[in-house]
Amino acid sequence: MTMNWEQLLCADRLGRRPAKSEEGRSPFYSDHDKIVFSGAFRRLARKTQVHPLASNDHVHNRLTHSLEVACVGRTLGMRVGNALQEHGELPEPLLPTDIGDIVQSSCLAHDIGNPPFGHTGEDAIRNWFQKEGAAYLEGLDEVERDDVRLFEGNAQSLRVLTTLEYYQYEEGMRLTYATLAAAIKYPWTATPSVRNQRPKNTKYGVFQAELDYFHEIAERTGLLPQGDDWYCRHPLVYLMEAADDFCYGILDLEDGLEMGILGWAEIYDILRPIIPSEQVAELERALKRVDDGRKPAVVRGKVIGALIDSGAEAFMRHRQDFLAGRVTGDLISLCDAPVRSAVQAAKDLARDRIFNHAKRVELEIGAYNTIGTLLSTLCGAVDALLSDPSRVTYKDDRVLALIGRNNFHPSVFQKTGHYKYQALMAVIDYISGMTDNYATNLAKQFNGMGEVRY
Incomplete structure (x- = not known):
């Protein structure tokens, strides 16, 4: 049993929407434009690639890194597209540029869910929920608990694409199935990876909240099932991953x-x-x-x-x-x-x-305190709302307003699962969407030491 390029390059859009026909751009290049114009992509300009809060303007941030990866990925995709066409394996009426557009779009999106401070930010969120914030996970199912305490930027990227940007909780950016599948680097969920039951232990690409979308994407692109909530990778993921490795490695x-x-x-x-x-x-x-x-x-x-x-x-x-x-x-x-x-x-x-340079290590340690301050304040307010709305203080109310009260309206979660799980995910959405600068300044504000910003 094998996959086939006709399904793998499906141009229909999430939500079972038919592909759009637009003059001057393919459905896959439309994906590229949607990602570039999104707020989540724009904020990558002030997120860490390697060096947190770097003052040197020549040092890469997540945005410049993603753009460079996309350039390499586009060329790599077009080269493969040309070769497939020469071998008579590229379905008509698709062109080699379509392969390039899909890989380019998946490269642009590959880090779009990364929190402030890069991989240190990921670990800081995990660390807090496994220690100081462990009590907030009581009452969650094991699979939901693992999503939160083992937060993963790759899964957050899929969440940004399918849930958070543009049409919130209604298929998000509504990208093509091909681009979405090519952007899922680890097509499985958290709990089995923790149990060493997946190819990459501790890495995963799908939260429980996006599980239905994940199955829809896999079904429409013909990914081969490998187990419960687990599919093989889309072949173009390997090109996206290689472009990323080439760029950050060099x-x-x-x-x-x-x-x-x-x-x-x-x-x-x-x-x-x-x-x-x-x-x-x-x-x-x-x-x-x-x-x-x-x-x-x-x-x-x-x-x-x-x-x-x-x-x-x-x-x-x-x-x-x-x-x-x-x-x-x-x-x-x-x-x-x-x-x-x-x-x-x-x-x-x-x-x-580089990663062990003293200045970088100092900033990383500070990132744990910044993330911890944010989570403590935000989760405290959300916990008051969930356990007993009458306990919500004026401060709690101000915190909830900052996150956005619409993120906690019961109607939002009726179709997306466990209310407490979704509320905690909304907190993580808010923090992971922050830039390094905003997270640092907001933590200072929460501690009463911030500067006035407008």
Whole structure:
């Protein structure tokens, strides 16, 4: 049993809406535009990529990272689309650009649910609900409790796309099924992953709140079922994931150079093996004419070009395995040895030297206190509302107004599940949607130490 491209590239929209025919853009490029114009995407400009609250304007944030990943993903997708067309495997009337548009859109959306302070923010939310906030989870089903105490930015991204943006609680952005499926990096739920019953332990891509949408997406794109609430990945997920790995694996090193954490020589030692040998002599002559800060721009195009060549070739070589759901690793593991080694070496260097840099660690620790302050204040008010509305103080009422009282109206949750679970998810929605700056300033305000902002 295998998947087929005709279903996988379904242009119908969430909610079983037929594909729109628009002059000048495909349904998949329409997805691109919807994501770009969303508030959640715009806020990525002030969310951490690697360095929280960076004052250096040249350092990547989540927005610049997502845009760069989308550029690489679009080219990677078009290369695969061209190859599929040459082999007679791309269904008519679809074009190679449609594959590029789907991958580009999924790349734009891949981090759209990340909270402030990046992965540290994710862990700060988990840490608080597993410790100080554990009492707020009483009364939830196990699967609901795991969603909250094991908060996952990937699942929040699907929630932003299908629930929160544009048509709130009514299919969200109403993207095509193909783009949504290509954006679900981990197509399973929280509880089995915690029990080591899924390919990637502790990672998952779907909250209970979006489970019906998830099954609808999987059904319409023909994803192969693997178990309870679990499907194989959409083949284009591997292209999105590879584009992300190429960018953060290589471009994080550029940030390290910009901030004086790394030297050019150690970066070039990693990149040199994947540059085509016939280009090296001329490239190194060009490198001698510029200072270290400009050298990444000289080699970047050649490095990314080599990564795309390797990724596209690996995908086509294993395309039948992707369609059969047999691939358990990632696309980079199928690339040629120099690319595999370079990407892994870049990740290792970033982990050892950049992620553990003292200034970054200091800011990460502060992020736990910021997130903890926000959750304590917000969950306290929500708990008062849920347990006994007569207990709601004036302060609680002001907090609920800040989140948005419409998020707690019973009619919203009648069709989406357990009221307490949904109320806690609304709190997480509010916090995960914040920028680093807003979260920091709001925590100061809650502590009576903030500056006046309008």
